[in-house]
Amino acid sequence: MKQTFELSGVHCEHCVARVKNALAPLAEHVEVTLSPALAVLTVKEKIPLSKINEVLSEAGDYSAKELD
Numbered sequence: 001m002k003q004t005f006e007l008s009g010v011h012c013e014h015c016v017a018r019v020k021n022a023l024a025p026l027a028e029h030v031e032v033t034l035s036p037a038l039a040v041l042t043v044k045e046k047i048p049l050s051k052i053n054e055v056l057s058e059a060g061d062y063s064a065k066e067l068d
Helices: 013-026 049-059
Strands: 002-008 029-033 038-042 063-066
Touching (some): 013 038, 013 049
Antiparallel strands (some): 002 063
8 A cells, every 4th residue: 555645845855865764663554755845655564653753753844735
């Protein structure tokens, strides 16, 4: 299953790397892009948005909004 999140606070490749590293333990595979600022997670079970935002806030000034 894939979950896609729109990211805020991601402005450069350094941000992309920090977000990817923060999300990696939660998913089987993580892809983060800069333009557009998106994270696509391949997961076995859906991860709550609150957990995603908790992990992102620990990594920096980042947040996510789930896309349908």
